[in-house]
Structure formats: C-alpha cells, structure tokens
Amino acid sequence: MRSGLPSRLCTLFALSSVISLINAFYIPGFSIKSYFDNEPIPVRVNKVYSDRSQLQYAYYDLPFVCPPTGKKHANHASGRSISLNLGEVLRGDRIMTSDYDVAMGQDQECQYLCSHRTDRQAIKRATELIEEGYVAEWIVDNLPGATSFVTVDRKHKYYAAGFKIGYRDFSPLTGKPKYYINNHITLVLRYRQAPGRAGRNGGKVIVGFEVYTKSIEAAHRDSTGCPQDLHSDLDGMETYIAANTTTLASKYPSSSYLPEQDDTDDGSTLTIPYSYSVYFREDDSIEWSKRWDLYFNNQEDSNVIHWLAIINSLVICSLLTVIVVMVINRTYKQVHGKDGSNDDGKLLLKRRKPGNGAKSPRLREKAATGLLEQKGEGGREDDWSSDEELVEDITGWKLLHGDIFRPPPYAAYFAPLIGSGMQLVFMATGLLVLSCLGILNPSFRGGFVSVGVGLFVFAGIISGYFSSRLYKTFGGMNWRKNTLLTALLFPGLLFTTIFILNLFVWAQASSTALPFGTLVGLIALMLLIQLPLVYIGSWYGFHHCHPYEHPTNTHSVARPIPEQAWYTQSIYAALIAGFVPFAVVFIELLFVFRSLWQDKSGYYYVFGFLSIVSLVGILTVVEVAIVATYIMLCQENHNWWWQSVFIGGGSSFWIFLYCIVFYYTKLNIHGFISGLLFFSYSFLACTVYGLLTGTVGFLTAYAFVRRIYGAIKAD
Structure with missing residues (x-):
C-alpha cells in the first residue's frame, strides 16, 4: 500500500495538471483599473x-x-x-x-x-x-x-x-x-x-x-x-x-409613373x-x-464536444502508435539477422550463371561502403567473372543504402522552405504556450497576431541556422544566396498575396484594409530585422557547424526506381496520409472557424483543448510520416525528401476542403470581395499550416531514415 501511494499521488498530480492546462487562464490577473465616484470613464x-x-x-x-x-x-x-x-x-x-x-x-x-x-x-x-x-x-x-x-x-x-x-x-x-x-x-x-x-x-x-x-x-x-x-x-x-x-417629374418627363x-x-x-x-x-x-x-457562457455546453474531440484524437493516435511499433519491430528484425539477412546481420548475396547471353550488371554494392559481404555457395569469398551475374537475395529498403541520402531535386529551394517551416514551428509552439499560461487572451486585443509576428521574426535566426546547415549538407556553396531565399521566399510570397488582396479592400474603403504605414512597417520588419537575423543564423550554421552526418555513402550513379504502386505516388500518398491528422483536428477546427468567421470577435479562448489536440495532431503527423516513409522505402523509392514534406503537410488539403464546406454550409457571406477574402486567407492559412506540418514530417522522416540505416552500419 505504501509503495503504491506515491504513484497514485503522481497520477492525481498529473491529472490535475492536465485539467488546469485545459481550463488554462484566459484572463490575466493584472492591469486592474479602479474608478472612484464621479471619475470620468472614457467610452x-x-x-x-x-x-x-x-x-x-x-x-x-x-x-x-x-x-x-x-x-x-x-x-x-x-x-x-x-x-x-x-x-x-x-x-x-x-x-x-x-x-x-x-x-x-x-x-x-x-x-x-x-x-x-x-x-x-x-x-x-x-x-x-x-x-x-x-x-x-x-x-x-x-x-x-x-x-x-x-x-x-x-x-x-x-x-x-x-x-x-x-x-x-x-x-x-x-x-x-x-x-x-x-x-x-x-x-x-x-x-x-x-x-x-x-x-x-x-x-x-x-x-x-x-x-x-x-x-x-x-x-x-x-x-x-x-x-x-x-x-x-x-x-x-x-x-x-x-x-x-x-x-x-423633370427626370422622367415622358413617364406617367414616378x-x-x-x-x-x-x-x-x-x-x-x-x-x-x-x-x-x-x-x-x-x-x-x-x-x-x-x-463565453454560451459555449459551456461545447465542452463535451471538446472532450469528444480529444478522445477521437487519442483513439486515432493510439492506432497509429501500434502501427509504428510494428514497423519499428519489423525493421529491428530485418537489421538483426531475420527476413533476408544472414546470422551476422549482413546482407547475403548469391550467384548464378547468366542465362540467354545476358550481360553481367555492375553491382554497386560491391564498391559501396562495405555494408555488403559477398559470399559464395561454399561460404568463402569468390572472384566474380564477367560471365556471371549477381542476384540479390533481398529486396526492400536495404537496397537503397547507396541512394537514400542523395540530395533531392531542387535542393536550393528545399532548404529555405524547411528553414521557414522551423520558423513556423517555433512561432506556433510559443503562441500555444503563452495562450495556455493566460498571457495571450481575449482581453489582450490583437495580442495573438502581434506576438505571433514577433515570434516569427525573432525565429529568423533559427530559420537561417537550419536552412544553411541543410544546404551545406546538400553540398551547396553559395550560402548568401540561400540566406536571401530563406529570408524572402516564403515571407515574400505571403506579403505579396496580402498586398494584392489589400488593393481590393482599399477600393471598398474598409477598415479591414491595411494602412500604407502598416505595409511599410511590415516591409521594414522583414528587411531590417528578420533578414539580419536570418543572416546571422545562416552564417553560424554554414561556417561554424558541420554538415549533418549520414551513416552511408552515396553512389555516383542513382539506382533505378521500379514502378511504384499507385498509393505511394506523391499526390495519392499525401492525400491518404494527410487525412489521418485531419481526422484528429477537424472537430476543434469547427470552434476555431466559428470564432474567426462567424463571431468576428476573435474571442477564441479554450487554448487548453486546442493545445492538447494540437499536440496529438503533431504526434499523428510524426507517426504518419514514419509509416508512409517506411512503405515508400519498401517500394525501393529513394526520393523521400520532398515526399516527406508532402505527406506531413497533406492534411492542409483536407483543411482547405473543409473551409469550402464550412463556407457553403455554415456561413452566409455575400459579395465577391468577401468571398475572395475568405478563400484567399483560408488558402494562406492552410499553406502556413501545411509548411509547418510538412517540416515536422520531414524532420521525422529524416531522423527515421538516419536511424534505420545507422543501425545497419552499427550492426
């Protein structure tokens, strides 16, 4: 009984912590303004x-x-x-x-x-x-x-x-x-x-x-x-x-009807x-x-729905966790002498006579990193003659060891996008933490956006670091060009889109339009603060950090990729894999959309629920990236770099589709300009979300690939 008491107390403490996080403060207990009798109150x-x-x-x-x-x-x-x-x-x-x-x-x-x-x-x-x-x-x-x-x-x-x-x-x-x-x-x-x-x-x-x-x-x-x-x-x-x-009468002189x-x-x-x-x-x-x-009292009954959303998220995440455990277990067995490997954990090759005058192909594994041990039928090493052909006794992801870390196509754009994705990850994490602590709340009018922009700009140093180090890993040399792309590519696209939309709103004389001074301030923020921070991070990452080390070497000639199953192709894989994280977060999205598009007040306050759902959603993205990458490697496809980003960000497509459904079923918006603003800002939000989760998907896939191929080398 005594030994079980501390564990029970820890459990109760953990539950109380979770409940306090869910109920989170959304109102700060400071900045109280007191008024005395007859004191003027500004309206x-x-x-x-x-x-x-x-x-x-x-x-x-x-x-x-x-x-x-x-x-x-x-x-x-x-x-x-x-x-x-x-x-x-x-x-x-x-x-x-x-x-x-x-x-x-x-x-x-x-x-x-x-x-x-x-x-x-x-x-x-x-x-x-x-x-x-x-x-x-x-x-x-x-x-x-x-x-x-x-x-x-x-x-x-x-x-x-x-x-x-x-x-x-x-x-x-x-x-x-x-x-x-x-x-x-x-x-x-x-x-x-x-x-x-x-x-x-x-x-x-x-x-x-x-x-x-x-x-x-x-x-x-x-x-x-x-x-x-x-x-x-x-x-x-x-x-x-x-x-x-x-x-x-003077305007309609010939008309009998006025x-x-x-x-x-x-x-x-x-x-x-x-x-x-x-x-x-x-x-x-x-x-x-x-x-x-x-x-918010009119939203008290929605707490049940929030809890259902959390339960739904946990169930989906649990099922994915089981699948990931099975994948890791299968990979462990393959590395340690089962499923097509010898007792020493090294890949076994057999020889046979070439038939029908076939030419002997050059075996790239023979000149690779020493991962393969070539053995004859008698258990000794043989010298292969030109009239013999090697046939691999194994298939799947192990065959890609010489191509798995080959730089992706358009690597010059890949590194800057991942750098911007790291900015978004830092920004989103900071916003959720500050919201759960009660620092960001409805009484801090405009605080969520203001702090978000500040965190994004400050994270420029993180963006530059990751972008330049990844760029160096790909063999890039012009780090200044990479710095400019990192600092201007994604933020520049966002600003340009907002500026074009702003022209339409200006024509309507709406306060939704950004003043010219604010636009100038945003440009100054991007060029005078974010760009130098990205430069500092990029300089440090390129000159003072080594490239990311890979456990295997890359062959000079790329291995041919066999015909792929339809579900492993980029578009279909991203859509199928992206539906799972969307199923985790779509219930909570309903409350976010209501706050943004219906209430117009922006007084979303249940950041505790949102944080839990977001954490489970990110964990789901991590698990989906592992499973999808493993399936892709088993299909002997080594082009996983961009694919991991698309798989991680695939849920953004379903969220945008959900925005369209929400527009036609829940909203009563009229006018071309209003519709243009809704779909444009929804698309921008989904793009930001897609890059954020896509970066998480890439980091997960990168760590997974390095781990499994490093295990082979270590073994």
Missing part, C-alpha cells in the same frame, strides 16, 4: 462588422452617425485615435475616443448627443449596412459593449459582443421592407468594489458592459432632443426620405437625432478576473 468607439461580410468599417467613417466634435471627455479629445498594436490593425480595429460623457456612479436618464443631417447617399448606406446585419463595437475599460441574452430557463446569462446599428421590419400594408436606425443607446455598466487597498479607499472596478438599443422617431422628442417617454412604445426612426416629385424613391441627390435630407442613457448597477456576483466569462 471608445471601434468599428462595425457583420457575419455576412468580411468587410469592416470604422465607426466614425459611417456617414449617418454623429461625427466627433473634438471636445475633451475623460481628459481625451473626441475623435482622437488610440494607439493600436499590429494585431489590432490587422484585425480591422480603428479605436477612437467618443463624445459620450460617462462618470462612475452617475446615472443619466437621457443625454442628448447630436442631430445629424443625412442625405440620400448616407441613408442608402445605412440601409445597406442594416440589411447586412452589421453590429457596432464600443469599448469601456477594455470590455466590448455587449448584447445580453438569457437562457430559456433564465438560469444563465451570457453576452454577445457588439450591438445592432438598426433593424428591418415589414410594412403591414404593402409587405415591403422598412429599415430603422437605432438612435438611442442605453449603456449599463456593472461594477463592484475594487480588490485590495483601492477598494478600501472607495475604488470600483467595471465587471460588465451592456448596450441596449432603441429606435425613436424625431417627432417624439422634446426641446432638449431627448425622447418624451423612453419607456413607452414609440415609432422608430425610419431611414427613408420621401421622393421629390418635382425632381422626379418611382417612390430615387437615388438622385436632389438636396433632400433627413435629420437623425441621437441620444443615450447611462446606468450603473452594482454586481458582486462577478469577479473582475472572471468578467469575460459572460462572453
């Missing part, structure tokens, strides 16, 4: 977005909202842009201070904001955005304004980030759609006493930010601009300007009054460190 406006479009727009770029006045609110002038990190810019954020006056603890029944005069083009724009279901995102104390929902049993409450800028209704008489703009906003800020000394001094922290909208016609307002009765049912503010009959509305700018306008209310509600049921939980 910031960000952007509008929709799950039907990939185009986002800055809130103050909308032609039908109140423009900023420039007056100071909470010590900041309205309309002033807030400094953004790279991730925020890339996700389309455009955060600016607003004219909303909010002070801690001060309720405001109604506060007039402005009356904005809009023309027909602005009204048309408002109608289009309402039709597409756009919602606005405002920010208070780093919390996005949310629309609150309650479950059917009224036991749980959860938030959906953003609030609608308007709604559509239908006329009971004509059945035609009518559009109303939400011109009265009610802000509800939930607070509690601040922890520690600040709380004892009267400080309060904000733990919830809710936004409620209402559309109120201009006729139902008093002299101050506020609605006469906020709590009664009032007619909404319709986005409609009556047609000017005089203008229409349209009800025309887009011609005839000077007609519609004045939209805006107002807001503010209420503070104390809520001690929410801890500050848990204030983001309400944004």
Whole structure:
C-alpha cells in the first residue's frame, strides 16, 4: 500500500495538471483599473462588422452617425485615435475616443448627443449596412459593449459582443421592407468594489458592459432632443426620405409613373437625432478576473464536444502508435539477422550463371561502403567473372543504402522552405504556450497576431541556422544566396498575396484594409530585422557547424526506381496520409472557424483543448510520416525528401476542403470581395499550416531514415 501511494499521488498530480492546462487562464490577473465616484470613464468607439461580410468599417467613417466634435471627455479629445498594436490593425480595429460623457456612479436618464443631417447617399448606406446585419463595437475599460441574452430557463446569462446599428421590419400594408436606425443607446455598466487597498479607499472596478438599443422617431422628442417617454412604445426612426416629385417629374418627363424613391441627390435630407442613457448597477456576483466569462457562457455546453474531440484524437493516435511499433519491430528484425539477412546481420548475396547471353550488371554494392559481404555457395569469398551475374537475395529498403541520402531535386529551394517551416514551428509552439499560461487572451486585443509576428521574426535566426546547415549538407556553396531565399521566399510570397488582396479592400474603403504605414512597417520588419537575423543564423550554421552526418555513402550513379504502386505516388500518398491528422483536428477546427468567421470577435479562448489536440495532431503527423516513409522505402523509392514534406503537410488539403464546406454550409457571406477574402486567407492559412506540418514530417522522416540505416552500419 505504501509503495503504491506515491504513484497514485503522481497520477492525481498529473491529472490535475492536465485539467488546469485545459481550463488554462484566459484572463490575466493584472492591469486592474479602479474608478472612484464621479471619475470620468472614457467610452471608445471601434468599428462595425457583420457575419455576412468580411468587410469592416470604422465607426466614425459611417456617414449617418454623429461625427466627433473634438471636445475633451475623460481628459481625451473626441475623435482622437488610440494607439493600436499590429494585431489590432490587422484585425480591422480603428479605436477612437467618443463624445459620450460617462462618470462612475452617475446615472443619466437621457443625454442628448447630436442631430445629424443625412442625405440620400448616407441613408442608402445605412440601409445597406442594416440589411447586412452589421453590429457596432464600443469599448469601456477594455470590455466590448455587449448584447445580453438569457437562457430559456433564465438560469444563465451570457453576452454577445457588439450591438445592432438598426433593424428591418415589414410594412403591414404593402409587405415591403422598412429599415430603422437605432438612435438611442442605453449603456449599463456593472461594477463592484475594487480588490485590495483601492477598494478600501472607495475604488470600483467595471465587471460588465451592456448596450441596449432603441429606435425613436424625431417627432417624439422634446426641446432638449431627448425622447418624451423612453419607456413607452414609440415609432422608430425610419431611414427613408420621401421622393421629390418635382425632381422626379423633370427626370422622367415622358413617364406617367414616378418611382417612390430615387437615388438622385436632389438636396433632400433627413435629420437623425441621437441620444443615450447611462446606468450603473452594482454586481458582486462577478469577479473582475472572471468578467469575460459572460462572453463565453454560451459555449459551456461545447465542452463535451471538446472532450469528444480529444478522445477521437487519442483513439486515432493510439492506432497509429501500434502501427509504428510494428514497423519499428519489423525493421529491428530485418537489421538483426531475420527476413533476408544472414546470422551476422549482413546482407547475403548469391550467384548464378547468366542465362540467354545476358550481360553481367555492375553491382554497386560491391564498391559501396562495405555494408555488403559477398559470399559464395561454399561460404568463402569468390572472384566474380564477367560471365556471371549477381542476384540479390533481398529486396526492400536495404537496397537503397547507396541512394537514400542523395540530395533531392531542387535542393536550393528545399532548404529555405524547411528553414521557414522551423520558423513556423517555433512561432506556433510559443503562441500555444503563452495562450495556455493566460498571457495571450481575449482581453489582450490583437495580442495573438502581434506576438505571433514577433515570434516569427525573432525565429529568423533559427530559420537561417537550419536552412544553411541543410544546404551545406546538400553540398551547396553559395550560402548568401540561400540566406536571401530563406529570408524572402516564403515571407515574400505571403506579403505579396496580402498586398494584392489589400488593393481590393482599399477600393471598398474598409477598415479591414491595411494602412500604407502598416505595409511599410511590415516591409521594414522583414528587411531590417528578420533578414539580419536570418543572416546571422545562416552564417553560424554554414561556417561554424558541420554538415549533418549520414551513416552511408552515396553512389555516383542513382539506382533505378521500379514502378511504384499507385498509393505511394506523391499526390495519392499525401492525400491518404494527410487525412489521418485531419481526422484528429477537424472537430476543434469547427470552434476555431466559428470564432474567426462567424463571431468576428476573435474571442477564441479554450487554448487548453486546442493545445492538447494540437499536440496529438503533431504526434499523428510524426507517426504518419514514419509509416508512409517506411512503405515508400519498401517500394525501393529513394526520393523521400520532398515526399516527406508532402505527406506531413497533406492534411492542409483536407483543411482547405473543409473551409469550402464550412463556407457553403455554415456561413452566409455575400459579395465577391468577401468571398475572395475568405478563400484567399483560408488558402494562406492552410499553406502556413501545411509548411509547418510538412517540416515536422520531414524532420521525422529524416531522423527515421538516419536511424534505420545507422543501425545497419552499427550492426
């Protein structure tokens, strides 16, 4: 009993560690901002977005909202842009201070904001955005304004980030759609006493930010601009300007029918009054460190699905593990005197007389590395005459010892791609670790992308090292050219694609488009920081490190590759092998896709589950690479270099196919530009993923090949 107690404690500790990793912190416990009574609280406006479009727009770029006045609110002038990190810019954020006056603890029944005069083009724009279901995102104390929902049993409450800028209704008489703009906003800020000394001094922290909208016609307002009765049912503010009959008659002089509305700018306008209310509600049921939980409560039931995804991954990985063990066991037997080798573990050759005047082929093994011991029928070494032919008594992967480490075709591109793949491996590992530790979380807006770019750039030194050393192993001499290819090939292709897509988005005046300054900054980041780091790593790897040593020498003449089975050919092997890792991760991919393409908020938070699935997925790629490489070698095919990359990255094809299915079955995206952005960015993401897993597949295959041929030499 005593001896079993420590093992049980270790098991419990391991389980608790796994559970804590899964639940991981996604909210940090620092940077708490305390507010005292009557202290101004800045309200910031960000952007509008929709799950039907990939185009986002800055809130103050909308032609039908109140423009900023420039007056100071909470010590900041309205309309002033807030400094953004790279991730925020890339996700389309455009955060600016607003004219909303909010002070801690001060309720405001109604506060007039402005009356904005809009023309027909602005009204048309408002109608289009309402039709597409756009919602606005405002920010208070780093919390996005949310629309609150309650479950059917009224036991749980959860938030959906953003609030609608308007709604559509239908006329009971004509059945035609009518559009109303939400011109009265009610802000509800939930607070509690601040922890520690600040709380004892009267400080309060904000733990919830809710936004409620209402559309109120201009006729139902008093002299101050506020609605006469906020709590009664009032007619909404319709986005409609009556047609000017005089203008229409002059435009259609010979027509007896005049349209009800025309887009011609005839000077007609519609004045939209805006107002807001503010209420503070104390809520001690929410801890500050848990204030983001309400944004994720609607996903609590999905935990069961996450666990099913993990179980599914473990089952597939376990089956592959059994296969890998069988492969290694079979290889061990072949090396140690079974399945076609002699008792000493060396390959046995027999001789026979050539028939039908056949010429004796030259046996490359005789001049190779001494791996083969040539024995006659009497057990002694014979001198082979020109009229005799050697026939190998074995087949399979052992015959490739003189060609297995022959440099691959297009080796000048192979090494730079593997170097970039090592960058991606380092970046992905760092992101998952930081996310599980809680450093990267939804409250760190844009942090995931910003840190990812930083890790990728910093890993340039790793990329240069591996690329140059592999390039040196292939016999390359122009290491500077290899350095430039490593630093510019893959990152340059990514940047060029993003730049071309950016031209389409620029034409739509969307905030999704990268500003020119950001593009210049990315170029500077690539040329002034990443390139020197790649150069340093490449210089060190080429001049201060030896090439990777191989256990066998390479023959001068390549061995002919026999006809291959269809399933070992590059395309089919990659598709078949890639389906297995895809089957491991596809359930978790559904949640990632929902966060990226449907919610638009990007608030994916279950990094613990994602990390476990990712680890199992990488382990699956490793095992698939071993099995597929072994099958390939058994077919006497020594062109395994590129094949290992394709096999490792084959799951990216299935993921892209899954993106297409997701687009047509789950999304409701309209417009050519939105579709172009979806498929282009999905393709880029799958390319990055494919290069990452392809690099893992190559490293695994390389280690496996060196191991089994090194075992023969050692034996």
